[in-house]
Amino acid sequence: MNDSTARDTLIAARPAPDIRHGLVGWLRSRLFNGPVNSIVSLLTLALLVWALTPMVQWALINADWLGDSREACSGEGACWVFISARFETIVYGFYPVAERYRVDITLALMAVTIAWLAIPRMPAKKWVVVFALVGFPIIAWLLLVGGVFDLPHVPTRRWGGLMLTLTVATVGIVGSLPLGVLLALGRRSQMPLVRSLCIVFIEFWRGVPLITVLFMASVMLPLFVPNEVEFNKLLRALIGIMFFWSAYMAEVVRGGLQAIPKGQEEAAKALGLSYWRRMGLIILPQALKLVIPGIVNTFIALFKDTSLVLIIGLFDLLAIIRAGLTDSDWLGFATEGYVFAALMFWVFCFSMSRYSQHMERRLHRGH
């Protein structure tokens, strides 16, 4: 006998077998595949029903939706009339009623810009980015503050509610990312002076609680600037928040920079690309893509922490809802107020989270 074998006809490729089960199959294989797993599944389901039923009953089934005063509340479930009656204040704060259209225009403009950037098919992205970073802030500032083109001046202490939350969050997000990128690059710089400066900046702002930063911005800063200069409280908070979060952002971005193999920069150098081109075209696009989850995580933390501005007397979304709770016509609706505030924050943060996952998938390049 001969031990060696050889194949003279090759095996042709066959399609994979069809093993879709449908719902029943899925249930059987994922939830009820064995006695222990079945018990665990049943217990989990029971727990969900037990926990969710009263919540749904309170928030939806027994809730009161219509009306414009306290009389509309039956008291069996949540009374969302409390929210709807105060909705305008929750969105606009103390912004003068006659001028609220200016806030609407700004919000609409922002929504369109974000949607334009978020939808891959839209053309002229480059120009929209320029608009978002330069044009929009100017327009928004002129519109909201006024004092030009016959628009009456609205001082920032009258801003409040959702519009203030969005202002703080947007400025924080748009400001802290580029600043954080610059700090991260600076921290890896070959120039010792730049590097030390960036390290000191990052470590200072990272080591101080945000509440302290806000107190310092509102209480201490005026001590150093002459009395005549009315240095806007909101502006001070914005700068504090931007610096604070840019330090976090810098460390997130630095993590991404460190993950890029050295060969990438060497290849870019060998092609004669200058430092900023190497960073802008080769290193940062890869590094930022790697740390999208970390960046968005920071954005989400930033968004939620905007509510801390209430401690320096700014009325953000949460603060304005809290203020409503003390209204003598509406005592006793704290639960509705806080649930609604939580829901609003959750909607924004969850959208950011979903969009970041979408981005990660879209930018995947098979490596």
Next chain:
Amino acid sequence: MMSSQAATSVPEGTSPASASDQPAMIEISGLNKWYGDFHVLRDIDLKVERGERIVICGPSGSGKSTLIRCINHLEEHQQGDIVVDGMHMTEDVKRIEQIRRHVGMVFQHFNLFPHLSVLENCCIAQTWVQRRPRREAEATAMEYLERVQIADQAHKYPGQLSGGQQQRVAIARALCLKPEVMLFDEPTSALDPEMIKEVLDVMVELARDGMTMLCVTHEMGFARTVADRVIFMDQGQIIEEAPPETFFSAPRSERTRLFLSQILGH
């Protein structure tokens, strides 16, 4: 001394221009480099004429990569002069970038930009360094991709290509800038055996076209076919320099003989 006219294996009119009006392509004199206390390059003198093809070999850690990386200032040296195409290497960023525009480099691990398509990899430096219009840059890129026989993959991303294909793209990317000299740092060492030939074929082709080349490689067949000179390095110094025939048949140094017996080892 070995004369650069020793080239015989590559035919017709590609023999290096010596003693002409133009300066040598690369002139390295008295080059010394340390990593901390470690003396990695010791008194290196090397002159590369235009059109000359040089293969550098030597044991791992002997400083071959460090030497060729000094030529485009991927590594800094502490002593000695490097003159590329008549330009003195200084610490001036503008000067370094200017020299890099004349020098193409191919790396062991390809170092393609994974977030850019093959075509974009080839266009990016043309667009941002040479400021060529996009259409022109793409035409040039396609021309070189055609030459390395990979034009049909132009719209794929590097991660979708095999190692051999990636290395050919890397060669095309460097050629797009029309460099005066090409540096290769073990271009086939990271490749599976069946892909080595496709890359070497491209390099032989390039040598035929008269490109000045400095290749760190252990592909001795390649050295025999195209090299004008083979340089053997050990412990940061140049031990032996000879035309390939002499180098392989009658190495003068004991170290070279030992190295050759290991690498050709039968």
